[in-house]
Every structure is written in structure tokens, then in C-alpha cells.
Amino acid sequence: MADEKKIGAYICKGCGLGDRLNTSQIATIAEREAKANVVREHDFLCSEEGVAMIQNDIDNEGVNHVAICACSRRAKSEAFNFDNIAMSRANLREGVIWVRPDTDEAKETTQEMAEDYARMAVFEVNFMTPPANSGQSKGEKGILVAGGGISGMTAAVEAAKAGYKATIVEKSATLGGTAAQMLKRIPQHSPYTDPEDTGVSELVAAIEADDKITVYLNATITKTSGAPGRFSADISTESGSTVTENFGAIIQASGFEAYDANQLPELGYGKSADVIDQAGLEKLALEANGGSIKRPSDGKEVKNVVFVQCAGQRSDKEGHLPYCSGHCCLTSIKQAMYFKDQNPDIDTTVLYSDLRTPGAGGEDFYRSGQDKGVIFTKGTVSEVKSSGSELTVNFHDMILNDDVELGADLVVLATGMVPNGGVDIEAVPVKDEDGDENAAVEVSVDSILNLDYRQGPDLPHLKNGFNDSHFICFPYETRRTGIYTCGPVRRPMDMLQATEDATGAALKAIQAAENAELGRAAHPRSGDLSFPTFRMEGCTQCKRCTVECPFGAIDEDEERYPQFNESRCRRCGTCMGACPVRVISFENYSIDTVGQQIKNVEMPDEFDEKPRILVLACENDAYPALDMAAMNGVEYSAFARVIPIRCLGSTNLIWVTDALNSGYDGIVLMGCKKGDDYQCHFVKGSEIANDRMSKVADTLQSLSLEPERVATYEVAITDTERAPQLINDMAEAVEKMGMSPFKF
């Protein structure tokens, strides 16, 4: 910033603020105590006129730091939207007058609350700088696609159609992946009655005809470094040559491995050549080349085929897959049609527990199967026996509630999809007999991306080895910014869904590359231009920031200093919270922007009987919950001072110890749900904060303070009753414990 810092504080008198509060007193505080250079009150600050007043100060008075003392930062954001300045919001409406009763007794404490928030906002903005692009990105826009199956090919073709270059790296000798080994696919177009061509040859032709797409066959990615907008990948071919290319973003379409049906001896696999899996049947169907399908053992035409659904799936048995693979019911219907369409007299029976054919296309195709004479029987298969050339399927018929034997020429096991997600970087190290942890986890899989990230070579796995994301609203919320998985590596799926998924992933990759060039963050802090910087001279190389970053954004250099990769960063501030020597900060969010707010709450004398409770609330869930509580007229303690934070993970212990040392009587931290089903969009913020707070116990002890003075909670955005209650609980607890002795 070339210009001198000039702070403007603007106090709104609308929405009852003027009636309930002494706003001129607030203005005086903003000016005298918080040292705002320009202070103005307005009857209706968000009006065109009010906004113009602020804009005029920015344009003509040199104001470049603005503190809006009005409603919540979640309200009227369109009005208070100024360029190239730093801005803070004091929440006097939802945060003060709406949560306090309009009574004479409450007037004094309500006014104190408002004065504190105004003072805090001015001090906060005083320590902010308008963020600007670091220029770290190189503006690469090409998309690297790992995998040349349906998902990878689709991603490349769709990215190219939008004008972006794409490079496919496929480890085998041909494009097409699993789909190329199929005769037909499940129909994707109305009327959804018959199997369709796989579409592989069209995709391959489109790729060959498109000069924006490059393909490397028999190739793998042997090293990936960089960040969105400046990825660099080594692509090595089987022949031993390696090329290095730059990319803007990456799509991982590494697909799946077929479940090893040898683990199902009870279903006859491996014992009889005529017990095959679905891939095995595709092979037979291709070999039949339009003629009748013959069974492997003796080449006899199949007259009676049984499909066993959920083979080794949806089961807790060891070696089985606990999940459903989603496509197998439709695939078996398709495969039954291979027989029926060829010869309606062939018996085809599908033994299932739940037939899963969702949507319009799914149900139409199921009905078409029934129309073609495919038999569907609800049953649990216990055994497939072979004697001579005959197979016998033993199952419990759930409808007849009877054990049934069914003869068959051929049995097809609908086995599941196992994600090909590369190295599980979070695998718990195995302890050997002496109880020592093995330094390296025994890994039998090859890495897909070979990331040179400090946190490991591949994307973190979620449950059952599938990659990001488990968020319902955000299927592409990756834990490695700029790298998106799609297809069956993300969740089990059929080709239609893989096509949609790959197209979506292509968009996200393009978006990541575009945003990286502009220095803009990906969601949830979309568009945020700030990024972490650190004072290297203060760093002790403790590595906490590099370990705790949920997005693998921070590497280490040879001297073990952190190396930030701005465009990998999602701006949660977990690194800032982790740093014991407080050298990490963002231009608009730092130890100081929050620390100054904490310090500038006026601390009443111990004998005033006015405790102060610091509330650090996650900006996405707890803070909106408190806002909505206010909209509902729920009241909470006038002694609370709520500060929104980006993520509970950004909470630095210094805030807590400083608050305790300066006389706060209680501290409430509100983050998101942690654990396996974590709801934190910064992955582990809540969990990390919880761990850090366990260390506060020592501080409390050294100060001879009760441990109950600091409480950490999981708060959901719907907790509009509970969140205020938690604050009131702390107020009550403080009343019982007595005031903190650390007031000065």
C-alpha cells in the first residue's frame, strides 16, 4: 500500500440501533479510543446514500480501512462491497440488540456490548491489509488427466471442447479402460430398453481428431510438483523416456480394479471354469461375436445362466466388500439381455437381495428386462457347486422362504469395484513385535500421481479407499487443491455417472487453473485473495504447519523451513493456529486481527460483577447459528464477545492464553463436527483445535484457574437454540466459579 493508512468507522442508526444504543457514544469511542480517522453516523447506512457516503470517503478522503458498525457481516453484503480496501464489520444488530432485551436494566450492558464490538472492529481493520495476488502462479491452463478410460477420456474431451489443452497419461497400451473390454453398455438414452454401443470408439476418435489433446500410452506419472496454475509432471513411458510438462490442474481418473473373485470359493469361482465374473462374461460375449455365447469349460452354448448379485459385496465377511458397487444390477440385466436378445429361449435368472435400478433409465431398463423374460428372484446364494458339466446354485428363496437348488450352465458373479486410489498416505503405521512403529508403511500399490508433497504422494483416501469427497453438497471438495478425482476411484459407478462425473471434474480443473492465475481461493473461501506469509527469521522449523495443513499446501525446504504454495492453500488458517512462534499470517486475518479484538474489549473491574466471555465461533456454522438465534429473538448473555474465525483450526493458543491473562472469565470455542464423518470443510480444524485446547489445561493450572473456564464444542448451523445456551451455560459457570482474578 503506497498510501497512508486511513481508517473510517461508520455507525448505522437504522433497524433500531439508534433507538437502543447511544450511537454518538460509540462514535466517540471509535474516534478517541480506537483512533479511527473518519467517524460518521448514518440513519440508514446500507441505503444508496449511506453507501455513497462511504465510497466518497474512499475516493476523496483517502479512507482505505473501513469498519462498518451495523448488522452482521452476513447481511447487506451487496451494499457493503468496496474495492481495494480492508473492511471489518461490527455486528451491532444480530450480535447485540437482537439478542438483548429492550429493558432499562439491560440498557447499560447492551451499550457496553456495542461499544466493545465497535472498538474491536476498528482495531481489527487497523491490523488488516487489502490482500492482493502474490503472482506466484505461472498461469498454466492445460489439464493433466491420469487415466485413459471412459472417465479420463471424457474429462479430456470436455476440457478441450471448452478450449483447454488436455494431456492423457494411460498406463496401458490403449485407450478405453474397462469399457473397451465390454460388448455394450447400459443404455443412456430414452427409451432405455436395449444395451447400447459402449461409445469408446467415438471418444477415441474425438481424441485423435482434437489437436488440443495429447495422449501418452504405456506411460505413468513419475513425479508431480508445484501447485494449481504451475504443476509440473514427469511423464515416463515404458521405453524409459521421461518428459516434463507443465499444467494448470490435474484430474485423476484412475478407475478401479475388479474385485478378486478367487476370494469367493463358496461361489465356485476358481473351482469351475463356468463360474465367471461380469468382466468374464463381457469377454465371452465379445468372443461370441454376435453368435451364441459359449461357456468356457467345453464351448457348449449356454442355455441356462444364473447371475448372482452382490457376490462378495455388501457384506462384513472378511475379504468381502462392505459397500454396494452401484452398477452391478443394471450390468446383470444388460448381460442377461445379451442372451435373451440372441435367443429368447435361454433361461436367465438374476438372484438378488435388493434390485437397484434407480432413476428413469434404470427402472425402464429393469422393466425391459422383465419384458424380455429375464427372471428376477429375491434370494441369498449360499453355494455354487459343480459336478461334471453341471453347476448347481443353492439359495434361499426369500419369497417362498425356502431353500432352493437351481441348475445352470454358466454362473456370473456380480463382484464389486475396488478403487484404484494409489497409496493410502494416512495408513496407520504397523507396529512390529517390539511395539516400534515401522518407519514406512508396507505399500503394495503404486502411486498414481507421485506428488512430491510433504504429506505424501497421493490424495488422501476416504472410507473403503475411495477418494474425495464425502461432502453431499460438494462432491468435488478435494483435499489437494487443483487435483480432482472422477469415476469409480471416487465412488463406485456406472459409465453414465462416470461421464457426468468426469465432465464436472473437467470444470473444476479449469476453474482451479483460472483461479490460480488470479490468486483466488477455491471454495469455501472462494475468491479470497489472501494467502499465508511467514516471517522466516522467527521460524523454529518445528514443522507443525507443514504437518497440520489439511490440504498439503506447505512443503519444507532443505533447511526444513516451510514453503507455502499459495494456490494449494484454502485460506483456513490452520497453519496460523499451529504456529507456536506466531510467524504465520494472512493480510486480512492474523494473530493480530483477532488478538487486537480480544485485547480491546473493555475489561471491567473484578468487583463490577460483569464477567467477560470470549466466544470464538466458526464463521460458517456457529456464527450463522448465533445470527439466526438473534433473528428468532433468542437472547444470550450480555457478557459474551463473539469473534468469527475462519476455522477453529486457526485458533492459536496465544489468543486463549492472552485472554485468560487479561482477565476473561470464560472462553467458549465453537467448531464443527469432527471424527470420521467430519463436517469441517477445512477437514480437521475442529479436531486440531480440540487437541490444542487440551494443552490449555497446563496454562490454566499455572494460572490457578478452573479448567471449566475454557470449553470447546461442536456446533452445527442448526443449533440456533443450543449455541446461545452454551454461552449462557458458561455465564452461569462463571457465576458459580467467581470472577477471574486476572483483571487489571
Added chain:
Amino acid sequence: MSDVIATNQTILVVGGGISGMTAALEAAECGKQVILIEKSPSIGGRVSQLYRYFPKLCHPICGIEINLRRIKANRNLRVISMAEVTSITGESGNYSVNIKLSPRYVNENCTACGECAKVVEAEFDDEFNYNLSKRKGAYLVSNMAYPQRYVLDSGIIGSDDADKAKAACKYDAIDLDMQEQSLDLTVGAVIWATGWRPYDAAKIQPYGYDRYENVITSLEFERLANPQGPTGGKLLRPSDGKEAKDIAFIQCAGSRDQNHLKHCSRICCMGSLKHANYVREKYGDDGKSTIYYIDIRAIDRIDDFHRKVKEDPNVTFTKSKVASITEDKETANPICHGVDTEGYNRYSNPHDLVVLAVGMEPSVAKDSFPIELVINEEGFIEQDPANGGIFAAGCSADALDVNRSVQNATASALRAIQVVNRTAGMEG
């Protein structure tokens, strides 16, 4: 609305539910100009009315909050509420769209202070709660409403209430003379994300939705479970306001049925499993759920949620399409009649409350689209080159759950970008 700027490089998104929001945001965050229009006074759609999601049991409005923040921060994206498309003409890369803007009677001055609602007396059924409660004639759709502006119900226009509301507003935000307006836009591509509506349960005659008070829909149940809902989160049955503890969930209510909706609506099984979870959450071992089903479609990796519910001894799974429901006149308990097809046993089971897992019907009827599109028998828009620069997103494309809707909407955003980039000649 003269300040709406659109060109043949603009993407129009029709419908502001989770799919439309996503498509609009994803395109805008790629740097494209996007206009998102929504028929109702607030965006958020059906997702904003849900209490929890399956299978994570997290809260949908958490995602809405993130998306709203993205919208507020993005200047490429313009949201227009109370707007409906009346016609579309033209071709890929160059469409003329006419939009009807209904009067809100509240302008952008509104601060959502709520003074107007305090003085208005007339009450109306609250659509947000599926009419299970009343709202004022001046109202905010929900606490999460965006735009965060009040609305005057057209039913109070011309009444004293309207004048009172106007008098109560200190910010000149109420304009009782607001009229319907028409807006013409030129856009390059259109994403159609008008979503779904619940199948009319009254049409399933044997289930007596229109005759028995204690037969409700899964969407209504979702509101009952919500602490912000009409009962403060208590599962109170409509007939007598008593807590319902023995609850039946009937799958395929209107779905997978030649007489009603032919398709499987995909979400209902998981929805009912989630509801069985609500029952456990509220009552512990005192609650009892019975799920009547044909197939439990807990598809792919979320099947573990199904298996967890199956282990709950208080949840009974009965493989049966319920034949009919009658009512015990004394207790107002609905009684489910049918045959358990696992073993062919007849049953007549009384319950405190029956919840119909109603199917998903496309919001826009097949013959009411403003331009000719390739639409399948079930009423969903097919992905077909004949549709030019118009792409379905979410439940306009198929019966999808939220996760797949968002995935599909993200894909649609790219398809629209391909069109406008071609228009812009940016390729190469």
C-alpha cells in the same frame, strides 16, 4: 430491471435450488457471466427445507451458507428472484429469453428488520413448512432466505395490512404499486435446473392421504423433525398433536408404479432410513419404525448406512408394497394392510403415523417447457444434441440425490461454458 446486462456470452440458470446454485456458481467462478433466476422469493430450493442429509446426517443449510457466501462474493453472478421464464427462442450461442418478474412489493432498501411483519395481521399457509403452519402476510421465507428481503403476500395487497406494513417501514422499502414486469435477455446458453416437486400423494387413492390426518408425506415429516420447523422438531401427529412413536414409512409411494410415476425416485429409501434415524434420535428405545419396501436402494458406498439401520432392533423391514391404509376411528391410528412377500404373510399393522415416501416428479410438466426439448417419457430432459445450448441440471435431468445433482450441475456448467467460449471464439 433495466440494469441487467446480458450478452450471448452470458449463461442463464433457471432455478435456484442446490443444482441451479451450483451450476451458476461453478460457471461464475470460472469467470463467466451468469444470471440465476428463481421463481420463489428466495433461493435454496428443497434442500433448504431439509433437516439433515443422508448418509452423513449433516445439515443442508451448512452447504447453503457456503454457497450463499460464494454468491455474495462473486460479481459475475446476478441473482433475480420471483422470476420465471415465459419464452425462449433462438439457437445455441444466441437465445432470446423473456422473463416474467412477479411483484415482491418490497424493494432493495429492505434491511430485513422485520417491522412490517410485526404489524401485519393476516396469516397464510407457510409453503416453506409444506403448509403445516402459518406465516404472516409480510414475511421472510426462512432465516436463511436470500435475497435477505421480506415479501408481501399478494393476498394482503389492497388491504389495511398492506398500508400498515408500508407505514411500519422506516426505509421506504415497501412499494405497494409494484407491478408484474417483463424482462428480455440475450444469452448464449441456458441451464435448466427447475428441479422436482413431490408427487401428489392424494392420487394414491388406497393410502388415504386426503382422508386420514395421520398419513403424511416424507417432506412434511422432514419439516416436523426440524427444530426450526412447525413443531420445533417434535414428531407430533396432525390429528391430536401427540408424539408419534410408532411410525411406518412406505416406500415407492407413487414411484415404480405404472399408475403413477414409472421411475424410481432414488432418494426415498435413503430418506426413510434417515427418518428411522430421526425416530431413534428423538426417542431412543421408545421409538419404533417400520419400513415397507420393494427393494432398499441404498446405492453404492452409502449402503453402510442401510446396514447400520438394519442392525437397529427397533426398525423393522417388511418387504411389501402396502395394499391399503385404513383408519382406526377411535385412535385415529392408520392401519397398513398388505402381504409380507417374504413368506407370504398377511398383515394389518396399526401405527401412530404413516409417512409416505413420495416420489419425485419433474417440476415442469412435459408440455409446458418454453422451448422444444428432448424429454423422456418420465418428463426428464435428455442429454441430446438437439437441445442445442440448453442443458438440464440436477433433477431436471433425472431423479437424483443431492450429491449426484451437484455433480450433474457442475457438468452442465461446463457444457454451458463450452457454448459461450465457442461464441467468444476463445478456442485455440
